[in-house]
Amino acid sequence: MELCPLTRGDRAAYLAATRSSLKLHRPWIDPPTTEEGFAALVRRARDDSFEPMIARRREDGAIVGFFNLSHIIRGDLQSAFIGFGAVAGFEGCGYMTEGLTLVIRRAFTGLRLHRIEANIQPANSASIALVRRCGFVREGFSARYLKVAGRWMDHEHWAIHAELWRDQRRRS
Numbered sequence: 001m002e003l004c005p006l007t008r009g010d011r012a013a014y015l016a017a018t019r020s021s022l023k024l025h026r027p028w029i030d031p032p033t034t035e036e037g038f039a040a041l042v043r044r045a046r047d048d049s050f051e052p053m054i055a056r057r058r059e060d061g062a063i064v065g066f067f068n069l070s071h072i073i074r075g076d077l078q079s080a081f082i083g084f085g086a087v088a089g090f091e092g093c094g095y096m097t098e099g100l101t102l103v104i105r106r107a108f109t110g111l112r113l114h115r116i117e118a119n120i121q122p123a124n125s126a127s128i129a130l131v132r133r134c135g136f137v138r139e140g141f142s143a144r145y146l147k148v149a150g151r152w153m154d155h156e157h158w159a160i161h162a163e164l165w166r167d168q169r170r171r172s
């Protein structure tokens with residue numbers, strides 16, 4: 001699998017992937033499914049504080065998942081939030097674990113971040129299992145934390161920092 005920056009050229013495949021995955025994503029996330037939404041995502045990628053990526057299978061180039069590092073803060077924090085989603089038909093195949101592992105490596109080495117935080121609705125057991133597999137630890141809970149598809153939703157806070165990631169890699 002390879003992790004690629006999202007580009008304008010990914011429009012048709014990305015929209016097909018998110019549209020086909022609506023049942024899988026709801027009510028957890030609300031990714032762009034329209035031309036306008038995709039254009040806004042690409043425009044937002046021009047900002048240094050946002051990095052959208054897609055995970056592709058090497059053998060056929062199929063998009064199997066997508067990841068966003070957002071609200072990238074430099075200076076003393078060196079942190080970002082992560083959002084992600086699997087593509088329907090590819091869930092449960094290990095692609096998201098492989099993809100998130102690549103995103104974490106990129107964040108802590110290429111982008112030189114110190115901390116990544118994932119905010120996940122408590123009932124989203126698949127996403128919680130994913131971040132746990134990739135070394136994130138639960139740090140807390142916030143009621144009505146984030147608006148998803150027009151509704152304020154509770155979220156658990158999961159995070160990983162560079163030293164924890166390096167320690168986990170040494171032990172494995």
